[in-house]
Amino acid sequence: MAESNLAPKGGHARSSPPALHGVRGGAAAAPLELDRLIHERMRLAIVSALAVNDSLSFNELKRLLETTDGNLSVHARKLEQAGYIVGSKTFEGRVPRTEYRLSAAGRRALERYLEHMEALIRATRER
DSSP states (O other), X not given: OOOOTTSOTTXXXXXXXXXXXXXXXXXXXXXXXXXXXXXXXXXXXXXXXXXXXXXXXXXXXXXXXXXXXXXXXXXXXXXXXXTSEEEEEEEETTEEEEEEEEOHHHHHHHHHHHHHHHHHHHHHHHO
16 A cells, blocks of 8 residues: 555654545535544555455454454454444354454445545645
8 A cells, every 4th residue: 555645754644634625516515534543554454344345254354454463453453442343252163253344433434534535636636
């Protein structure tokens, strides 16, 4: 995934995202806020994978995203705490199985995020 222009290399992210007005139907709108929770590469990948699948197990996500147990676990926990994904734990015999699905709030957050990124792309191309 390409590096974002929202944070300068080696620096800190700007305190506020660029103001994008008139995103829908040409009407002026309040500036859009970038959802920093899902802007992080691995969390965006998790949310995106779950958006196109009804559910995925921890191991399926790990293989799909080519990440480690620890990395996936930390990012999935943050998304769960935000209410963006729902994890359910079951056992297959004596082996635990964690299954994740995208919540309605997570789907809305992804839609807002994608709208923001599309507006950034449009604004950049119009210049």
